[in-house]
Amino acid sequence: MKITLQQISFFLILASLVILPFVNDSRTLIILLTQIFIFGILAMSYDILLGYTGIVSFGHAMFFGIGAYTTAVMLKQMDATLTMFLLSIVTGMFFAGMISFLVGLLTLRLKSHFFAMLTLAFSGLFLVVAEKWRSVTYGNDGFTFRAPDIFKERITFYFFVLACLAVIFIALYRFVNSPTGRILIAVRENEQRTKSLGFNTLHYKVIASVVAGIVASLAGSLYSLSLRFVNTSVLTMDITLDALLMTIIGGVGTLVGPLLGAGVIEYAQHALSGLARDYPIFERWIIFFGILYILAVLFFPKGIIGSLRMLFWKWRSRRKGNKKSPAALPHKKERFE
């Protein structure tokens, strides 16, 4: 088996993240990194939809919320042990899978506009249910719960989340490079043509939506455990927007992009809320992200990773000196349609 540059860098980054807590055990850093990993998982799952299959879903918070609530409710109502936590992750994934399957089957036949609106409406419905079903969810006030003893230490939780991230990354990498993943990309590039090649595109879009839903639910479970608290904010549009922002800014259609995006956004949030103490304008940091996001959609539709990759290709083709074959370059105006 040939070891590629990508595999080497993957293991190097993983190793440095494993070593990091022993070098610098600052509490804020560990918490920030844990948060980045969790949202990285969420953003990667979102990119399966947006970047690989080319569907815009505004209901991703629904699956995140399902995971978060399943974990929180099970740890609160039953006992807070590690087994129960793992069981709650699996249960959450199961529910998220079922619901994304049903919703996907109903809605993925529709054109992009309608799909985006319907997912928005469905996640709105979930939010309303969570607000009203006070006996279990305690509505907007939310509730706290005890974490399993092993996760009392932030460090162990950090390693657990890191392990989840690594596993999910490898699994999704295999998934998008599998024959199914290739067909998802074909759907993104040209759905009509894929259909006429004999693929049932609805079938593949539902697969993408189920995979994305399941992974998002895992992120939700980890998120609620990291806070040891859950309220209806996990189901709001903000979560979907975060995932969207991370994916767009990091780079759609890659798995590293969303991770990088999660890092950038979470770090910026952290830094800006620090600045907000001195300059009140930074309390409204969403504005900066919103403007950044609009500019990214307009000028860097491929995000950080995509733009870097483009530069790299340009550089390589120039070095080889075959300027005469511009066909080797990816098309410059290529946008995710």
Added chain:
Amino acid sequence: MELMVNLMINGLATGMLIFLLAAGLTLIFGLMDVLNFAHGGLFVWGAYAGIFTYMYTESFLIGILGAIGTGALLGLITEKLIITPVYGNHIQQILITLGLMLVLQEMIKVVFGPNGVPVKTPSYLAGSWEIGDVIIIKYRLFIIVVGFVIFGIFQYMLKRTKIGLIVRAGVQDKDMAQALGIHIKQVFLYVFMVGAALAALSGMLMAPYSGVIYAEMGMEYAILGFIVVVIGGMGSFSGSLLAAILVGLAGSFMAYYVPVLSLAVNMILMAIVLIFRPQGLFTMRKERST
């Protein structure tokens, strides 16, 4: 009986407000093939700008004019800066208008403060009439009248005037209209501005009705607007009136009889329509080529 009349009036008034919001949405979609997710942002800007003008000048009418002006101005800026670069690319349109929605909503908090603002109904529209057991709240009646008047004006404009002819031609076939010498981009801009102004007007009228305005109301009502547009059929003007009344009435009756379902009823309506008749309930035109 009295109860029925009251519920009807409630439902109609809500329906009319949603109609004003949805009318802009559906016109913009029908003509430009753009689904404007920032419509709720224009709605809430209309509400805030209008109410602050009203509080400053003490005249509700000037407030309404202020809202309409703000809406049209924001529409102009939005169309020029945000929409024009992404014509024809649906995914980018969805993403970018959602981003704009976010910015507009947060800008409200920066400019007018993050807390909700209580709104008083102007004195000549406050209070109610009692006819037998039926209590008719004046402001609700006012909204219904305004809604029907605006519907009438637009219907007349669309069906009887040269401008309407151009817009309808654009909805039917953009390329053909352009080939016949109509500056279609210019038409797009004006329609977008009118749509934005309608959204702002709707926000302004909503303010005394709900009694308080807050930044997040944009998204809440925008979702209702989307639902109405889907039920009524994208691009159909009268369809959205019927659908808005349907949604308004369903909401008000459900809120009384089955309160648990009142928030879900619209979503369920939309889901049913989308699954069984994705082109909308009231469309007469041939199906849009997809």
